[in-house]
Amino acid sequence: xxxxxxxxxxxxxxxxxxxxxxxxxxxxxxxxxxxxxxxxxxxxxxxxxxxxxxxxxxxxxxxxxxxxxxxxxxxxxxxxxxxxxxxxxxxxxxxxxxxxxxxxxxxxxxxxxxxxxxxxxxxxxxxxxxxxxxxxxxxxxxxxxxxxxxxxxxxxxxxxxxxxxxxxxxxxxxxxxxxxxxxxxxxxxxxxxxxxxxxxxxxxxxxxxxxxxxxxxxxxxxxxxxxxxxxxxxxxxxxxxxxxxxxxxxxxxxxxxx
Amino acid sequence: xxxxxxxxxxxxxxxxxxxxxxxxxxxxxxxxxxxxxxxxxxxxxxxxxxxxxxxxxxxxxxxxxxxxxxxxxxxxxxxxxxxxxxxxxxxxxxxxxxxxxxxxxxxxxxxxxxxxxxxxxxxxxxxxxxxxxxxxxxxxxxxxxxxxxxxxxxxxxxxxxxxxxxxxxxxxxxxxxxxxxxxxxxxxxxxxxxxxxxxxxxxxxxxxxxxxxxxxxxxxxxxxxxxxxxxxxxxxxxxxxxxxxxxxxxxxxxxxxxxxxxxxxxxxxxxxxxxxxxxxxxxxxxxxxxxxxxxxxxxxxxxxxxxxxxxxxxxxxxxxxxxxxxxxxxxxxxxxxxxxxxx
Numbered sequence: 001x002x003x004x005x006x007x008x009x010x011x012x013x014x015x016x017x018x019x020x021x022x023x024x025x026x027x028x029x030x031x032x033x034x035x036x037x038x039x040x041x042x043x044x045x046x047x048x049x050x051x052x053x054x055x056x057x058x059x060x061x062x063x064x065x066x067x068x069x070x071x072x073x074x075x076x077x078x079x080x081x082x083x084x085x086x087x088x089x090x091x092x093x094x095x096x097x098x099x100x101x102x103x104x105x106x107x108x109x110x111x112x113x114x115x116x117x118x119x120x121x122x123x124x125x126x127x128x129x130x131x132x133x134x135x136x137x138x139x140x141x142x143x144x145x146x147x148x149x150x151x152x153x154x155x156x157x158x159x160x161x162x163x164x165x166x167x168x169x170x171x172x173x174x175x176x177x178x179x180x181x182x183x184x185x186x187x188x189x190x191x192x193x194x195x196x197x198x199x200x201x202x203x204x205x206x207x208x209x210x211x212x213x214x215x216x217x218x219x220x221x222x223x224x225x226x227x228x229x230x231x232x233x234x235x236x237x238x239x240x241x242x243x244x245x246x247x248x249x250x251x252x253x254x255x256x257x258x
Numbered sequence: 259x260x261x262x263x264x265x266x267x268x269x270x271x272x273x274x275x276x277x278x279x280x281x282x283x284x285x286x287x288x289x290x291x292x293x294x295x296x297x298x299x300x301x302x303x304x305x306x307x308x309x310x311x312x313x314x315x316x317x318x319x320x321x322x323x324x325x326x327x328x329x330x331x332x333x334x335x336x337x338x339x340x341x342x343x344x345x346x347x348x349x350x351x352x353x354x355x356x357x358x359x360x361x362x363x364x365x366x367x368x369x370x371x372x373x374x375x376x377x378x379x380x381x382x383x384x385x386x387x388x389x390x391x392x393x394x395x396x397x398x399x400x401x402x403x404x405x406x407x408x409x410x411x412x413x414x415x416x417x418x419x420x421x422x423x424x425x426x427x428x429x430x431x432x433x434x435x436x437x438x439x440x441x442x443x444x445x446x447x448x449x450x451x452x453x454x455x456x457x458x459x460x461x462x463x464x465x466x467x468x469x470x471x472x473x474x475x476x477x478x479x480x481x482x483x484x485x486x487x488x489x490x491x492x493x494x495x496x497x498x499x500x501x502x503x504x505x506x507x508x509x510x511x512x513x514x515x516x517x518x519x520x521x522x523x524x525x526x527x528x529x530x531x532x533x534x535x536x537x538x539x540x541x542x543x544x545x546x547x548x549x550x551x552x553x554x555x556x557x558x559x560x561x562x563x564x565x566x567x568x569x570x571x572x573x574x575x576x577x578x579x580x581x582x583x584x585x586x587x588x589x590x591x592x593x594x595x596x597x598x599x600x601x
Contacts, residue, residue, distance in 0.1 A: 003384045010381045018369040021410070089365035093426070096329045097382040098354045257292070258332055 004103050011099075011107025015081065016114070029115065033070035033123050040066065041130065044190055052195050054220075060134065063127035064144055064216025065189030068209060070123060071116045071152035072184065076176040078112050078156035079163025086167055092258065101251045105160065105244055109153045116152035120145055134219040143229055147215035150236035151208055157243035164250035167257075183209040188217060208239055281307045281342060281434045281466035282328060288336030289323050289490075297323040299490040300337065305468055305483070307433075310460045312481035313470040314579065320490040321470035322362055325438045328468070329359045341434055355383070358432035362439045362470075365426070366419045368412040372403050375411060375422060376429055383430035397425040401455070417448030424455065435459065437469040441476060456480055474579040486583055493586040498579060505577040505585060507535075508551035512544040512558065515568035526565035530557065536585060545584065551575075 019025060041059045048058040085091040094104060124141065134141060162171055184190075186203050187210035193201050204210040211232040218224045282305035289298040297320045305311040313321045326332035328339055330350040338345065344352040367375050376394045380386075385393065398404050401421040406414050411422065420440070427435055440456065441449040457480060459465045471477050477484045478498045485495035494501065514523075520539045527534055527546075533554060534546040548554035551574030562569055575581075 006386065007382060010378055014367070014370065014374075014378060017374065021369060088368065089361050089363040090367050092331055092361055093359070093365035093379075094382065096331050096354060096357070096359045097379070098351060098384070099382040255331060255333075258326060 004100055007099050007103045008107045008110065011104060012110045012114075015108060015111035018081075019111075019115070029074060029119060030122050032073075033066060033119055034126055036070060037063065037066045037123055037126060038130070040190065047191060050195060053192060057131065057133065059127060059130055060132040060220060061192075061217075062190065063123065063132045064219055065184075065187070065213050066127075067120045067123050067144065068148055068151065068187075068212045068216055069180070069184045069189055070119050071148045071212075072155055072180045072209060073176070074115060074119060075112055075152040075156035076159050076180055077172060078108070079159035079161075079172050079175075080169060081108065082160055082163040083167065083169050083172070086163075086254070091254075095251070095255065101248050104251075105157065105247050108160065109156060109244060112156040113149045113153050116149050117145060120148055135222045136219040136224060140219040140221070140224055143224070143233075144216040144219055147212045147229075147233060147236060150233065150240050151212040154208065154236065154240035154243045157240065157247045161243065161247035161250040164247065164254040167254070183207055186210065187213045189213050192217075208236060211236055279307050281305050281309075282311070282340070282468060283343075284328070284337065284339040286337035287324070287327060287334050287339055289320075289327060289332065290335050297490050298327075298334070301487070301490070301492055302337075303485055303492070303495070305434075305466060307466050308460065308464045309482045310456070310467040310469065310480050311483045311485070312477040313468075313485055313487050314472070314474065314477040314583070315470075315487040316472055319487045321472075321487055322438055323490075324487070325359075325361075325436050325468070325470060329357055329436055330354055355430070356433045358427035358430070358435040360423045360427040360435070360437045360440060362442065364416075364419045364423050366411045366414075366422050369410065371408050371410055372398065372406040372414070372418075372422050373408060376426055379426040380429040385430065393429055397428060401425045417444055417451070420444060420448065420452065421455075424452070428459075432465070434466045434468065437467060439470055439472065441471070441473065453479060474583065478579050484579065486579075486586060488587045494582065501579065501582045502577040505547065505581050507547055507549040507577075508554075509575045509577060509581045510534075510546055510548055510551050510555060510558065510572065511575065512562070512572045513570045514542045514544065514562075515570050517542050518567050522565065523562075523567060526561055526567060527558070530561055533557065538584065538588075540589075547581075 041062055044062065045058050047053060048056065048061065053061075082091065085094075095101075159172060159175060162175055186200055186207050188204065189209070193204050193210070193214075196204065215229055215232050218229060282303065285302050286300040287298050287302070288296075288300055290296050301320070301324060303311070313324060315321055323332065327334050328341060328346060330346050330353050333347060338347070340346065341353045342356045344356070346353050367378075370378070373394055376397060377390060380390045380393055398407055401424065403418060403421060403425065406418055406422070411419060414422070424437070424440065427437075437456065441452050444452060453476070456467060456469070460467050467480075469476075469480065482497060483495065484498050484501060485492045487493070523539055523544060524537065527537065534548055537544070537546045539545075555572050555574060559569055559572060
């Protein structure tokens with residue numbers, strides 16, 4: 001067991017090292033969400049004037065949403081590292097060693113969680129800088145981070161599973177294009193749910209991205225709705241575990257095809 | 259075959275001893291890929307501990323499939339296989355601890371340094387601390403990679419990356435090392451280096467080495483036991499010496515000026531009355547086996563000349579594994595290679 005834990009940390013360290021050696025990747029990971037925040041913050045600024053829009057400032061409203069969206073956008077590419085490892089034979093080298101499949105997945109998801117956290121804190125800092133204010137306080141921000149990390153790692157695990165099954169970078173592009181933006185628009189990222197068409201409101205209820213965004217919207221409330229937070233966090237945790245399990249299973253499918 | 263036939267002559271007690279000295283044992287391994295491609299059609303081998311065993315065959319013959327099954331990456335559809343008496347399907351965890359694997363394609367993490375590659379590999383086998391550091395350094399030294407220690411693997415030459423692959427396969431001191439085409443794509447100097455290293459591994463370290471190769475001279479040079487594999491079946495196996503000794507006499511090869519009908523050539527050679535054996539005609543190349551090449555060549559040339567079949571070159575060769583391959587598969591090795599590559 002202690003070897004499994006040590007191996008998990010060592011796999012995580014491998015990704016961290018590679019990340020730190022790619023300056024462009026670091027810039028991309030951190031700068032892109034900043035652009036989203038500033039662009040969307042400006043573009044939809046006057047949405048805050050709509051009747052039914054409860055919170056006063058749009059930048060405060062959109063900052064948690066951009067945090068969630070950015071987590072999805074970067075987690076979707078998670079499988080890329082698996083595609084590269086498969087192409088280079090590194091994956092097969094790992095698979096014929098005694099390391100557990102769950103450790104390979106777990107170590108990489110911890111790295112993904114760290115990335116999501118780093119990215120979220122960057123956006124949060126910039127949001128505060130340009131005027132976002134969170135009346136929910138530090139507790140609501142912590143909840144937002146937990147929810148975002150759960151959603152991000154769930155989606156990263158899904159991306160890994162897809163990479164192992166299809167073994168092509170193209171499949172990940174398709175995943176990101178067809179899932180991330182639609183799911184984001186079907187959530188309260190840009191507009192509160194009560195301003196959406198009726199059918200979208202129904203869909204949003206079953207949309208994991210919206211679960212995370214609604215957890216994030218607690219940052220705007222002075223009293224946190226703990227029952228909503230509890231239920232959404234629980235579902236996100238279940239989703240994450242299911243996706244992680246799927247990606248561990250996907251190793252079998254991969255090994256059948258080599 | 260070699261081992262099986264010798265086993266059957268032994269008493270029960272010694273038979274058990276002999277089996278326990280086998281590092282790799284397979285019986286009727288079958289692998290069918292989705293889509294019905296039969297990569298292995300019932301392969302049985304025995305590899306003695308401490309020996310070098312070579313699978314020789316063209317690309318697509320089933321060599322890599324064999325290695326993937328023996329190293330627990332892929333599962334067979336039939337038959338059984340064991341490494342150090344651990345079943346590869348039922349006890350993959352135990353098998354993984356006793357094997358080292360160097361895959362056909364380099365498996366170096368190009369974004370990490372040589373030392374980081376080796377260290378993580380050791381950690382996956384549960385090594386840690388000062389012991390692991392010692393292993394990493396001694397392997398870097400042994401494979402002449404000390405200068406590459408802190409260099410990102412992407413910047414290393416192909417030969418150096420290949421050495422790093424082998425070093426990684428050895429970090430946990432395995433009992434059986436699998437080398438899937440260890441020298442493919444290496445320049446002659448790097449290949450000679452690798453050969454020296456492989457010879458040393460089995461010699462000094464008493465390691466069992468199972469290698470696949472499509473270089474005849476590699477199998478001849480390194481292996482104590484060669485199995486020629488073609489279309490998923492072992493066509494012949496034995497020591498290189500024995501395989502070559504089975505071919506009586508010399509091989510002659512005659513290159514014709516142009517392609518003549520095969521029947522014409524055979525008709526012309528008929529008059530030589532059994533002097534030539536195993537005549538094979540591939541386009542403009544005529545191959546045959548004779549008791550003594552030096553005395554046969556003039557006669558063959560005169561005979562062909564009188565039948566108006568013009569000859570460009572004629573060569574005599576002592577038997578090589580190439581001839582063994584030709585004899586058992588019915589086609590020249592280089593030809594089989596080309597065909598597979600085109601496909």
